[in-house]
Amino acid sequence: MxxxxxxxxxxxxxxxxxxxxxxxxxxxxxxxxxxxxxxxxxxxxxxxxxxxxxxxxxxxxxxxxxxxxxxxxxxxxxxxxxxxxxxxxxxxxHPLAMTARTIEGKTVRALALNEVSLLRETRQAAKIGIRIDGVVRMPELVCDGVLVATPAGSSAYNLSAHGPILPIGSNVLALTPISAFRPRRWRGALLPHSAEITFVIHESAKRPVSAVADYTEVRNIAEVRVREDRGTxxxxxxxxxxxxxxxxxxxxxxx
The missing domain is CATH 3.40.50.10330 (Probable inorganic polyphosphate/atp-NAD kinase; domain 1)
Known part of the structure; x- marks a missing residue:
């Protein structure tokens, strides 16, 4: 070069x-x-x-x-x-594109090279519904949080949360729970890189959740959409x- x-x-x-x-x-x-x-x-x-x-x-x-x-x-x-x-x-x-909407209605967009993570803000566990390409796959995950990792980021926070390491070029994303309480035995999923993941926060006022895309943090979210940005x-x-x-x-x- x-x-x-x-x-x-x-x-x-x-x-x-x-x-x-x-x-x-x-x-x-x-x-x-x-x-x-x-x-x-x-x-x-x-x-x-x-x-x-x-x-x-x-x-x-x-x-x-x-x-x-x-x-x-x-x-x-x-x-x-x-x-x-x-x-x-x-x-x-290719980075992940995050679109986060707060409970006040504000929309924030950011890119993540490692992962997009959702994290509880208080002592109470988060309650998060998960849709993949518009289909409800997890009606309610009770947890400390959940993340979506790229292959490049799969050996970082994702690995610490017991998620899988993804080879570069595997064309998959890792969806990994963080300290899941219910369903207790769910260990996450591998998704095609073309998937759009939507997280819906249940009881968002009582159980506030933040979303983090690398070093961009959005607090008090109501919904987050994550997809791979193939154009970047x-x-x-x-x-x-x-x-x-x-x-x-x-x-x-x-x-």
């Missing part, structure tokens, strides 16, 4: 900012608006922020880990960066030996 114009962006940490200064001194660089590729320095959270900022352009993002988990990042290495970028493999991702493509770059598909496969064999 073309790496003529590289932009370096960094998380607001001492480690990431120092790395950005060293790389900018070593390699010619430009600003993100004119870059052919953006090198993001930080952790997974900063990668998500960088992807959101570049959604309109779709410029490829190559992350180097200067954070903690770094699941979406490559190993930090300052040497031969143009050569690494030239052979990097592209993982093309995000491009992540990975070193060939540690591409995203391989990382997700390896995650399934972790103890």
């Amino acid at each position: 073309t790496t003529q114009n590289i932009a370096f962006v960094a998380a607001d940490t001492e480690e990431a900012q120092a790395a950005r200064q060293r790389l900018a001194a070593r390699y010619p660089s430009t600003d993100p608006e004119n870059a052919d590729v953006i090198v993001a320095l930080g952790g997974d959270g900063f990668m998500i922020e960088t992807l959101h900022r570049s959604i309109k352009r779709g410029v490829p993002i190559y992350g180097m880990n200067c954070g903690t988990v770094g699941f979406l990042m490559n190993q930090y290495d300052e040497s031969d960066l143009p050569a690494r970028l030239a052979v990097a493999q592209v993982a093309r991702l 493509v995000l491009n992540l770059l990975f070193d060939p030996a540690h591409n995203l598909e391989e990382r997700i496969l390896m995650e399934q064999f972790q103890a």
Whole structure:
């Protein structure tokens, strides 16, 4: 791929900012608006922020880990960066589009690269009805919450909630309950990527629920619709030996 114009962006940490200064001194660089590729320095959270900022352009993002988990990042290495970028493999991702309506009637739209999660706001469990493509599949889920995860996000919050890890390119979404009380044995579902999921909040005033799409939170919701946005493509770059598909496969064999 073309790496003529590289932009370096960094998380607001001492480690990431120092790395950005060293790389900018070593390699010619430009600003993100004119870059052919953006090198993001930080952790997974900063990668998500960088992807959101570049959604309109779709410029490829190559992350180097200067954070903690770094699941979406490559190993930090300052040497031969143009050569690494030239052979990097592209993982093309589609975000989730969330449309949330509050009990006051306000509508909020947001995109999520990892998951859209619904979470109870108080000590009382949430009561949530679930429709898939207009068909009621779960009349009432009593729970702490429920989430819809993309394959790229399936190893994050979804995995912590005991949801399945989804291979990249599987064309499915994970629908996963969070601490389900009734039905107690329901463990979620795998849905085709074309499905539209609608969550209806029962007793929304008494049992308030918030909806979160990555870092966009909407409180006191009445209804949420979630679907995959196939019109939006995000491009992540990975070193060939540690591409995203391989990382997700390896995650399934972790103890």
